[in-house]
Amino acid sequence: MKTTTRRRGYGTWHVQRFRRGVLARDSWCAVCGQGRAVYADHWPKTARQLVTDGQDPNDPKHGRGLCRQCRQTTRGVTRW
Numbered sequence: 001m002k003t004t005t006r007r008r009g010y011g012t013w014h015v016q017r018f019r020r021g022v023l024a025r026d027s028w029c030a031v032c033g034q035g036r037a038v039y040a041d042h043w044p045k046t047a048r049q050l051v052t053d054g055q056d057p058n059d060p061k062h063g064r065g066l067c068r069q070c071r072q073t074t075r076g077v078t079r080w
């Protein structure tokens with residue numbers, strides 16, 4: 001396990017930027033289409049995979065909106 005100093009700055013604003021961007025675009029749940037999207041989920045890649053691939057995990061285009069119920073059933077997909 002390596003420690004990369006430049007990568008350790010996961011602050012609140014990162015999450016806000018991602019979450020707000022995703023929810024602004026996806027008003028409704030991307031899975032069931034019936035519930036209001038209240039959670040921003042990294043999909044189809046996890047935040048870690050995006051970082052590994054050299055992509056920005058905080059870019060809303062890498063996420064989808066989920067309703068409360070679907071968020072619970074897909075828990076474990078997002079690793080923050």
Ligand SMILES: [Zn+2]
Binds near residue numbers: 030067069
């Ligand atoms: Zn749903």
